[in-house]
Amino acid sequence: MLRELLAATKKNLLRLFRLRVSAGAILFGPLLLIIVIGLAFSNTSLHDIKVGAYAQERTEYVDNILSKLETKGSTFDVEEYTTEAACIKSVKDGKSHICTTFGKAQDGTSSVSFHVDYSRLSLVLILISAMNEHVSAEASVIGADISKSLLDAMHGVSQYVDENDVRLADITGDSATMLANIGEMRKDIAALDMSSPVDPTALDGVAGQASAQRKAIASQQKQVNAEIKSSKTQISQTKAELERTASDLEESQVKMTQGIAQIKASETALQCGSVDVEDLSAYLDDQAGLEQKLTTISRPDCSVLYTMRLNMESMLAQSQTIEQKLDVAITQLDDAEDRLDNFQDDYDEGSDEAIDQIDAAEKQLSAMSAQLKEGNAKVEDLKTMRASLLQQLDDAERSLNASVATLGAVKESLGEAKESLSGVGSLTPEAIVKPFSTDIKSVTGARRQFDFLFPSLLALVIMFVSILAASTIVMKEKNSRAYFRNLIMPAPTFIFFTGAVITTTILAAIQIVVILLIGSLAFDVNIMLNPLLLIAGLLFSVWFFALLGIVFGFLFNSEETTTLISIITGVILFLFSSVIIPMESMDPLLASIARFNPFVLAELLLRNSLLFESPGGFLTPLLLLLAELAVLLVLTLWAITFARKKT
């Protein structure tokens, strides 16, 4: 396996170094870079800063600042302008690095504005810092005068506090008395009895019962009237029936009388003997006549007529008896009807009277109930008022307590203020304006721009060399005719990946050694501060970026695309670091992502290894994070290879 890896690496190196331009670039590129940058930034101070100045009002304060700037050796070159616009234009035209405008003094304060070109941010920060240093010195002088006036005013305040301390004590005493009074009042009000003697709902029950009874009587009255009416109807019907029957009887009697007369006429016509006793008695002496009579009577036709007549006469007699009985019955019915009418009248009268009495009682009960409810509502209002009064008394007590506490606090604060003010007496205006002196010192021994630029430069070289070399190796492999033979080789794919990583490491190592040696020998960079950490940081950085380059090489098919993507990625990683603009000025979300930027990690590792004597523990998480990102890339490579085998 090792032989195969070495063979792959040797092949890659041979192929790269057979191109003289590549070999030259690998060796002389970093050499040129380090020499040019080293010479350019190996100084420690700023010089030839062109300052444009415009003052709305020339004051002593403005003259002082400008004269101080002009006497600052070769650092500042001040040029005054007559208008603010001209001053600002000088920055735009590149004649000045910064335009300083002094505003009119108002209410004792003066404003100074710096107009700068923010596209040159790093220069802007240095300029503003340098200008501020001078302006703040002058501002301190002015501040001392203002502070003196302030101190005098504070002494006056101290005397005023003494006078008011006694008044505060009196107010506190009065408040305590008021609190006691409120307590007494609250007790008295709480003791008031406001319970209700009568329950109005009981009266409502009685009224309800009366109303129900009235309804029952009315209902009963209706029922009785209905029954009377029904009885009267029945009596009328019966009476009419009887009268009709009597009329029929009379008609029958007339007809029977007529029938009897007709029978008698028939008997007469037939000479039938009479059977009447009177008739027979007439024949007592006349036997012959009697015999004849009897003979006629005993004649069949006469016998039939006679029987018929007798029957009819009997029926007539009976119907007359019935007619008489009917007349009696009708008379009795009339009598009963009259009595029913009387009864109804009496009953109605009695019922109406009872209902009227119940109505009157009900009205009285309702009136009583309403009065009782009104009384109870007033009692409830009184209760609410009492509760509100008690609440107000509580609030008043709380407010008074708070006031007493506040008064105590005010008194205490006044005491403290007095104590503080008494301490101010020992201060001088100068001590107030500038209570402590500031001096910025480097945490490392390094002071030159180059010292701080060197780790970033190293990280930059590592990033671009590793990404571009690795992607170029992979692309050259893919575009070579031998690629197919490599694919059908029994050697595992990781041999080729690892070969590319090792080759890139060797190339990067050559460049790093050149940069470190020149940096150490020509520009006094201390590369032995943390040698082990430096080597680990360099190796991890190279490996990560080499793997990134290999992924690009495998992802894209054209050499141009791969190179372009590699450069774009490098530039993005570079810009999302603190090298040009501090990451802290980025959007917080992007800044939090940028902290995982491999270039940032690499730069931090190298910065700490080259500038500080860092303990290893601080850098281990960075190394681990870089290693985790590298593992992620290895997995990506594996996934790409696996996916391609599938297709």
Added chain:
Amino acid sequence: MDPTKPIVVFEHVSKSFGNRRILNDITFTLHDKEIFGLIGPSGAGKTTILRTLIGFYPSDFGRVMYEGKQVTDVSDLTRQIGFATQDECFYEDLSCEENMKYFGTLYGIGKVDLDDRIKTLLGIVELENARHLLGRQLSGGMRRRLDVAIALLHSPKILILDEPTSGLDPVLRKHMLALIERIRDNGISIIITSHILEELEQVCDNVAIIFNGRFVALGTPADITKQYFPYDEIHLVTYPGDYQRIVESVRAQGVVIAAVSIEDHQVRISTSEPERAVYAILRSIAGMGEHLIDLDIMKPTLGEVFEKLETEAPRAP
């Protein structure tokens, strides 16, 4: 060739890329020390067969047997196969020796063995004096030979040559064919594809003609030509040229003649007995007082079979 000893058997192998079927039910056997030729137009599927054989493409259907056992791990078969393509697969900016050392190491050959092997193979392909030349400095023939040498580095039992003579001049082609026969004589079975069908006819024991991913003919070159062209054609020119009488005389001598055509003072006689026919013709013209001016026996070639099949084969969609 040893027909009793099959090395590789391709059984009903099919392969598609997307919806396009490239190989369709391909079946053939490569025997020990056999040179097997694959003939077909561009895009017919020749290279796909070769790449499927080396495991570069997995087959969709069918199976590949090696020495009687089904191949399950392609890498086992890969170790037994050398592959030389029409695009030489080596690094242009490495020398012949560096290329061979690199690929030999990846094949897992020990250093001492590898040095010996490189020396031997450079001798076989006649590149001893070019061992330090870079790939890009080699001529076309040298490049092709270096590619073959690399393919033989790991002593494979099978050598696959994809268009080995393509782009070479006739002399170099002849050298390459001689090299192929030498390799076969060293006990290596060879599968070869070529557009130059005469070469395949010359060196191949068996050939397969493939159109649109399907074998349309498979067998020895002679059998295939016989199958599609059963008669040889005799071209005869005499003076004064009484061809009717000559043909009747030949027939009278019992020679079977399939067809006769006379045009441009020449007679063309199709027969399955070319040797007997020539003898009969010579006897006839001697007896008739005819003077022989030209006599050719035109045997049908694999190229003619290919042309015939190509015109008959259905076009790919």
